[in-house]
Each structure stands twice: as C-alpha cells, then as structure tokens.
Amino acid sequence: MCIRDRGVCLGLSIAQALSIALGSQGINVESEEGQGSTFSFSIPLQVEILQSSPSLEKRVEDCCSNDINCNCKEILVVDDNDYNVFVIKTKLKKLGFQVHSAANGKIAIDFLTNCFLESRNVCQGTNCQSIRLIFMDVDMPILNGIDTTKILISMMKSKQMITIPIIGCSAFDSPEDINMALAAGMQDYISKPVTEEKLNRILKAYNVS
Numbered sequence: 001m002c003i004r005d006r007g008v009c010l011g012l013s014i015a016q017a018l019s020i021a022l023g024s025q026g027i028n029v030e031s032e033e034g035q036g037s038t039f040s041f042s043i044p045l046q047v048e049i050l051q052s053s054p055s056l057e058k059r060v061e062d063c064c065s066n067d068i069n070c071n072c073k074e075i076l077v078v079d080d081n082d083y084n085v086f087v088i089k090t091k092l093k094k095l096g097f098q099v100h101s102a103a104n105g106k107i108a109i110d111f112l113t114n115c116f117l118e119s120r121n122v123c124q125g126t127n128c129q130s131i132r133l134i135f136m137d138v139d140m141p142i143l144n145g146i147d148t149t150k151i152l153i154s155m156m157k158s159k160q161m162i163t164i165p166i167i168g169c170s171a172f173d174s175p176e177d178i179n180m181a182l183a184a185g186m187q188d189y190i191s192k193p194v195t196e197e198k199l200n201r202i203l204k205a206y207n208v209s
Contacts, residue, residue, distance in 0.1 A: 012039070019043065045106075045143065072130035073097045075208075078108040078145065079137040079169070088135060088169070088194050095203070100131075104140045105148025112152070116161050131164055132208045138170040138181060145170070146184045153185035165206050169194065 016027050019041040031037040073096055079085050080103045089099040102108035115131065134152075138145040149166050156163045165188070168181040173191035181189050188205065190198045203209060 015039070072132060074130045074132060075099050076108065076111070076131050076134045077101045077169075078103075078105065078134060078140070078148065080104055080140045081137070084137070084192065084194070088199075091194065091196055091199055095199075105143030105145065105151070107142075108134070108136075108148060109143075109151060109155075112161060112164075113155075133202070133206060134164055134166045135169040136166050136186060138168060138172055138177065146180060149181070149184040149186050167202055 012027070019027055022043045024041040024043045027039050027041045029037060029039055075092055075097050077085055077088050077092075077099055079088070079101070085101045089101065092099050100111065102111055112131065136145040136149060140148075143151075145168065152161070152164075152166060155161045166186045168178070168186040168189035169192065170177065170181070170189075171192040178189045188202060190202060
C-alpha cells in the first residue's frame with residue numbers, strides 16, 4: 001500500500017514520537033473493519049487560572065458598570081490554521097478592526113489575562129474592554145475551543161476578566177457540534193468558510209462597529 005500511495009509510512013511513527021515527547025504514553029488505536037480507525041493520545045496539560053483578588057474584582061466591576069459605550073475596534077481570533085486566520089483578519093481589517101490572533105486556547109487565555117492586567121484592553125478614559133469579540137475555532141491543539149470557552153466563561157463569572165462574547169467559528173456545522181459549542185458558553189456560531197455576510201451578521205448582532 002505504501003508503494004501504491006507513494007508514501008513512506010512514517011507519519012504514524014513521527015506522530016508516536018511527538019506524542020511521547022509531549023508526555024504521552026503513546027498513541028492508542030481503535031479500529032473496526034469496514035468502519036475505519038481512530039488514533040488518540042493524552043498529554044498532561046496544566047492551565048493556570050488567575051486567582052481573583054479584591055482589587056481585580058473592583059476593576060472588573062468598574063469596567064462593567066461604566067455607562068459609556070466602548071468604541072474600541074479590537075477582535076481576537078483563536079484558530080490554529082494560518083489560512084483561516086488570514087481570511088478573517090483580511091475581512092475584519094477592511095471594516096477597520098485591529099485583529100489579534102492566537103493559535104490555541106492556552107495562548108488565547110494568556111493573551112486575554114495579560115491584556116487585562118496590563119490595561120491594554122481598557123479604553124482611554126472609559127474603562128471599557130477593548131477586545132470586543134472572540135472568534136473561537138473548535139478543533140485546535142493543546143487546548144481546544146470548547147474547553148477554552150468553558151475556562152473563559154468561568155473567569156468571566158468569577159470576575160477575573162470582563163465578559164466578552166465568544167463566537168464559535170468552525171467547519172463543524174452539524175446541530176450536535178453547534179449545540180455543544182453553545183452549551184460550553186459560546187454566544188453564537190458561524191460555519192467556515194467565513195464570509196463578509198456572516199461576519200456582518202455577528203458584528204450587527206453584538207453591536208460591534
């Protein structure tokens with residue numbers, strides 16, 4: 001089969017070596033004739049959640065209670081596919097937005113935490129959150145979109161960060177996939193490929209302009 005497909009059959013060996021290097025016990029295989037095979041592995045992952053403090057909670061309350069509408073034009077795109085990020089960035093930049101990106105959930109959580117602590121996400125003179133929306137992919141390495149959303153929602157509820165709408169953005173568009181994303185805490189969901197029409201619907205729905 002390797003000769004017919006012109007492959008050298010090294011992909012699984014490389015994946016096995018990489019998974020072990022990341023702390024896994026190796027790749028597990030489940031195979032059923034006529035149905036296909038499933039390859040999986042588990043790696044240890046520690047996600048540090050910022051502990052809330054009275055001063056941090058007061059800052060979040062101040063931001064949330066401010067009556068001035070935020071006009072910041074910053075959006076975060078969380079996606080591990082460079083092409084997908086490029087497409088969304090290009091369309092949003094045409095609308096005047098500054099777009100940040102993160103290749104997985106861990107990077108996104110670190111980015112949002114650091115932004116808030118460094119006041120990068122506070123409007124000049126308004127105390128508003130500058131990251132207006134988060135577009136969240138579902139299938140990503142290290143920390144996927146579903147688990148990332150659950151962590152971010154927990155941080156928002158415990159006043160470790162201001163509430164930011166999380167919009168699912170994935171090629172998985174079955175009712176089950178969408179319901180799972182919404183159950184995790186995503187406020188809305190759009191399917192790939194991302195079009196200007198889909199983006200405009202989200203921007204209008206969440207009053208981001």
